[in-house]
Amino acid sequence: MxxxxxxxxxxxxxxxxxxxxxxxxxxxxxxxxxxxxxxxxxxxxxxxxxxxxxxxxxxxxxxxxxxxxxxxxxxxxxxxxxxxxxxxxxxxxxxxxxxxxxxxxxxxxxxxxxxxxxxxxxxxxxxxxxxxxxxxxxxxxxxxxxxxxxxxxxxxxxxxxxxxxxxxxxxxxxxxxxxxxxFQSFVDLLQLKTWSNTFYGILGWTIVWAVLSTVTTYFGGIFVALLIQKRGIRLKTVWRTILILPYAIPQIISLLVMRNLFNGQFGPVNQYLSYFGLGKLPWLTDPLWAKATVITVNMWIGMPLTMVLMIGVLSTIPKELYEAAEVDGASRMRQFRFITLPMILFSTAPILIIQFAGNFNNFNVIYLMTNGNPVQPDYQYAGSTDLLVTWLYKLTLETNNFNTASAIGIIIFIIVAGLSVGSYRRSRSFREEDMIQ
Known part of the structure; x- marks a missing residue:
């Protein structure tokens, strides 16, 4: 050599x-x-x-x-x-x-x-x-x-x-x-009162929105899937088809229709309420009502996809587990708590994290339903229902505050990436390769 x-x-x-x-x-x-x-x-x-x-x-x-x-x-x-x-x-x-x-x-x-x-x-x-x-x-x-x-x-x-x-x-x-x-843009966002008041207010609402939107669509989908998969329910295919329609229709159409339905003056919802003497509700003009409305509409749009995923997961759970639980005298609630829910969470934990990240940056629902309104006088270029991502959009295309918008984009990435990676690493889907039977 x-x-x-x-x-x-x-x-x-x-x-x-x-x-x-x-x-x-x-x-x-x-x-x-x-x-x-x-x-x-x-x-x-x-x-x-x-x-x-x-x-x-x-x-x-x-x-x-x-x-x-x-x-x-x-x-x-x-x-x-x-x-x-x-x-x-x-x-x-x-x-x-x-x-x-x-x-x-x-x-x-x-x-x-x-x-x-x-x-x-x-x-x-x-x-x-x-x-x-x-x-x-x-x-x-x-x-x-x-x-x-x-x-x-x-x-x-x-x-x-x-x-x-x-x-x-x-x-x-x-x-x-x-x-x-x-770092002046970050300092202004965190310390300068004209910006920090808006940033902390929108950040708090964004977190609340992401949590509630994820929880409602996720557990709402589980609930509907359990109802459809329940023994004795007839025409399951028909029910699945009907309930998937809100997701099948293009989201922009659904949201614009919903915006008109909840219009405070001429919307059909308030018109029907007036017929029954209940008055007109400020669905999109009052800050609290507007937030509740967008969460409800997001649930209506997002729940069908979760329902389909849950139906697939439920069909993979061995029936022997439920039969053994019934023999042991376990109630329906205990079967759900100790068999159904753990299996669902194990299989869909990554999807749950993805839904949270998607809701954190859910631009369409907020922008098309309320455009960030109603107006919040204490906020800088933002409304009561604006998320960080819609505020970023307004700062970029409406007011040309590109540096502040970029700083917000970096903060969004840090928050979403940190929460997503941390949550996934703590989930059983990451820690275990196979579900222990």
Whole structure:
């Protein structure tokens, strides 16, 4: 066995392709050298300016100047474009570093093979092996690039915005430049009274909404599923079909219809109540009634899906368990408590967590039913029924407070991710691979 040296590895670390050329893999070496040259040319031409723009976010804003007797528009720096260009450069740099790492690993692998007396594969054999054994990786490159460009990059961009002063009216490019502001957006949300009062109020309602919406749809679905699966119930298929209709109808249609039904002045619900002398109720105009209404409507829309899932789970529970419980004299309630509920929770704990996360960010129900109203005078750009996600929407598209909206987005992610991961790790679905019979 030859003595193992690291000459090729060191050469490939010095410059992409040199290690392959040292190992007499000339075609592969040329490919890596070309990638290295392209990376250097791109870095020399674009990287300094892009990184400078990312750090400074621009030095001169657009302006109107009098040139002679004519006013001319003098273009300046656009802070957001500079930030995006800097992000693109950083992502390309990460890709370049990954290719560099592959180059070093390849040279090291071939060097070890030669030291062991083995004959390395030729360039054609490498390509064939890549197509035969690494085909899945090749096919995943395109969706991986898509995720990088359309998911990872926007998330990073949103995070960066939270640390700037990008907001109306004083910091909207190209007329004005955007500056880095550190954690000021988070400090304002948590401490500045005009923002903190709104943030804590909406955060509290969002948590209450997420908990009640999840509990009502989840246990409501269990209750309806138990009724349908009860012995002696006829036409079960018909009942399932009728009860799944609210979920089958497009949600936007259902919510807009519900909004009209609960209209305080002309809605059919209040009209029927008036016929019976009960007066008109402020379903969507009173803060407390509006919150109760959206929770009820969300239950009506979300319960059918839970019902279908529960019917599937109930059909998998062995009937022998119930027969043994009846022999032991267990009541229906005890059978539900010690057999049905544990089996359901074990099977659907991840779904319950997903429903909670979805309700925490349930934009459609709130926006289409109430648009966040009724108005709350103490709130900043928000109403009584606004959730964090609908408030974020208003701050972004209606008032152009992009930095505050980005900070709220980060806080939403931390809360939802923390609660979801923590809850799942404590569930039996995570701790146990199989249900103990």
């Amino acid at each position: 030859k003595r193992y040296t690291q000459t090729a590895s060191l050469l490939s670390l010095l410059c992409m392709g040199l290690g392959q050329l040292y190992n007499r893999q000339f075609k592969k070496g040329i490919v890596f050298l070309a990638a290295h040259a392209a990376g250097l040319l791109y870095a020399i031409r674009y990287v300094p300016g892009a990184l400078k723009g990312l750090v400074t976010l621009g030095e001169e804003s657009s302006r109107i100047e009098l040139v002679g007797k004519i006013y001319r528009h003098i273009p300046g720096d656009h802070s957001i474009y500079l930030m995006i260009e800097g992000l693109i450069v950083l992502l390309l740099a990460a890709v370049y570093v990954f290719i560099y790492w592959l180059n070093v690993k390849d040279a090291q692998h071939v060097e070890r093979m030669r030291a062991s007396g083995l004959v390395p594969r030729t360039f054609r054999q490498d390509v064939r092996a890549l197509l035969d054994h690494k085909f899945a990786y090749l096919m995943l490159i395109l969706p991986g690039i898509g995720i990088l460009v359309f998911t990872v990059m926007p998330i990073i961009f949103m995070i960066l915005l939270a640390f700037t002063n990008y907001s109306a009216p004083d910091h909207i490019p190209p007329a004005k430049l955007v500056d880095w502001a550190g």
